[in-house]
Amino acid sequence: xxxxxxxxxxxxxxxxxxxxxxxxxxxxxxxxxxxxxxxxxxxxxxxxxxxxxxxxxxxxxxxxxxxxxxxxxxxxxxxxxxxxxxxxxxxxxxxxxxxxxxxxxxxxxxxxxxxxxxxxxxxxxxxxxxxxxxxxxxxxxxxxxxxxxxxxxxxxxxxxxxxxxxxxxxxxxxxxxxxxxxxxxxxxxxxxxxxxxxxxxxxxxxxxxxxxxxxxxxxxxxxxxxxxxxxxxxxxxxxxxxxxxxxxxxxxxxxxxxxxxxxxxxxxxxxxxxxxxxxxxxxxxxxxxxxxxxxxxxxxxxxxxxxxxxxxxxxxxxxx
Numbered sequence: 270x271x272x273x274x275x276x277x278x279x280x281x282x283x284x285x286x287x288x289x290x291x292x293x294x295x296x297x298x299x300x301x302x303x304x305x306x307x308x309x310x311x312x313x314x315x316x317x318x319x320x321x322x323x324x325x326x327x328x329x330x331x332x333x334x335x336x337x338x339x340x341x342x343x344x345x346x347x348x349x350x351x352x353x354x355x356x357x358x359x360x361x362x363x364x365x366x367x368x369x370x371x372x373x374x375x376x377x378x379x380x381x382x383x384x385x386x387x388x389x390x391x392x393x394x395x396x397x398x399x400x401x402x403x404x405x406x407x408x409x410x411x412x413x414x415x416x417x418x419x420x421x422x423x424x425x426x427x428x429x430x431x432x433x434x435x436x437x438x439x440x441x442x443x444x445x446x447x448x449x450x451x452x453x454x455x456x457x458x459x460x461x462x463x464x465x466x467x468x469x470x471x472x473x474x475x476x477x478x479x480x481x482x483x484x485x486x487x488x489x490x491x492x493x494x495x496x497x498x499x500x501x502x503x504x505x506x507x508x509x510x511x512x513x514x515x516x517x518x519x520x521x522x523x524x525x526x527x528x529x530x531x532x533x534x535x536x537x538x539x540x541x542x543x544x545x546x547x548x549x550x551x552x553x554x555x556x557x558x559x560x561x562x563x564x565x566x567x568x569x570x571x572x573x574x575x576x577x578x579x580x581x582x583x584x585x586x587x588x589x
Contacts, residue, residue, distance in 0.1 A: 270574065271323045272560065273581040275367075275425065276486045276525035276548040278330035279313075280306045281352045288345055290332045305552035306330055309356035313551075314363060320556035322549070323578070324362070324587065327353055328395035329369040331429045335400050342371035346381050354389040365587060366391040367425055372400040375409055379416035386420045392585040393422035393484075398429025398458075404465050406472035418480035423521070423584060425484040426465055428458030454526070462490035467499060470515045482584070483520045486548060488527035492516065493539040521584060523548035524576075528562035542572035546581045 298306075305312060309327075317325060334346040349369040357364045368385035370378040385391040394417065396405075403409060405426070417424055431440070431452050440448040440457060451457060462485050468474075475481055485492070496513050503510040522540060524533065525548035536545055549559040563577060581587065 270321075271578040272321060272547060272563070273324045273326065273578040273585075273587065274322055274525075274548045274551070274556075274559075275326045275484065275523050275546050275581060275585075276427070277325040277327055277551040278306060278553070279309055279327050279353070279356075280330050281349055282307045284345055284348055284352075285332070288337060288341065290336045302552050309352070309364075310359075314360065316551065316556050317363065320549075320560040322556055322560065324365060325551065326365045326367060326392060326581075326585065326587075327356070328367040328425065328427070329353070331397040331427075333369055333397060335370075335372040335397055335429075337371070338373050342373050343377045343381065345369075346371040346378070347384075350381065350385050350389060350391070354385075354391075357390065362588075365585065367393050367395040370394050370396060370413065372396060372410075372413075375412045379412040382413065382416050382422075383420060386422055391422075392587070393417070393424060393482075395425040395427055397427050398461065399432060399465075402432045402434075404468050406468045406474045411477070414474070414478045414481055417482070418478055421480065421482075423482035423484050425486070426462055427486060428453070428462050428490075431457055431461060459487050459490045462487075463492045463495065466490070466492060466516060466520060467512070470512055471503070471510060475515050475519050481519055484523065484546070484584075485520060486523045486525035486550070488524055488532040489522040489536050489540065492520075492522070493532070493536040496539055517544070520544070521546055521580070524559070524562070526550035526554045528554070528558055530566075533566065542568070542575045543580055545576050546584070547576050547578075 329349045334342040337345055346369045353366045357366050368382050368391045370381055372378055382394050436452055440452040466483065466485060496516065500513040503512050521544050522536060523546045547563055549556050566573060
């Protein structure tokens with residue numbers, strides 16, 4: 270069976286070193302993960318083959334251009350995209366790309382997105398969390414959202430480190446590195462992305478950009494669990510908000526890094542098989558573990574194929 274994964278990461282080590290951003294974070298990673306992130310060739314393809322994964326849609330891992338102002342951010346993003354485009358050119362049946370964007374320069378980011386999609390053949394963009402503490406509902410980012418509508422491609426919202434003020438208020442004063450882990454994959458990352466999507470609905474972002482398509486990872490970043498509750502609260506207001514309807518119209522989710530049945534069943538019952546896209550979160554999660562999970566899911570073969578590749582092929586217009 271054809272298998273497409275959408276949250277699969279890479280870095281360009283020379284750009285990280287040159288820019289000086291996130292050196293401490295990069296050095297804190299397990300050496301094997303750090304090595305896998307920097308590989309866009311045989312090592313990555315071998316991991317894919319071992320797990321019977323057909324296509325990885327690649328995206329630049331944080332830290333990235335969103336931490337750089339002006340021309341430095343634009344150059345970092347375009348160079349990252351050029352490196353990815355070369356890998357896709359060498360392996361067009363195995364790799365596809367999401368654009369990396371200089372989010373602090375929204376007009377330039379919109380232009381880079383158009384270059385990446387129209388000239389490099391990328392399938393959308395991935396952004397890492399907030400930009401200088403701002404979510405995508407801020408009007409500052411309207412040029413990027415309008416360009417994604419024009420190009421008819423999705424934006425993948427991926428977690429990132431919380432703003433400093435949030436980190437201090439919510440995650441400080443815990444033993445050892447527990448606060449740091451809690452702010453990331455332990456909990457904070459996921460609720461922040463869920464909040465990001467909820468803010469976009471409540472701010473009217475999808476009304477202003479009715480063609481906008483959003484993908485989120487990690488089995489829906491807590492939204493499947495909270496969506497009915499949030500809907501109940503906002504439907505009870507004097508001016509009700511069609512929260513659930515809007516999210517189910519504009520948002521897809523992926524399985525990245527979540528390979529147990531309870532959150533999957535929650536996502537399936539809330540979003541349906543058509544809106545769930547298989548992903549691994551390579552190299553932070555093991556491809557074989559993800560693939561075994563996909564094979565074992567209690568699904569009809571039709572729904573398994575939707576999750577494995579059909580919905581991703583349709584959303585991203587991938588060749589099959």
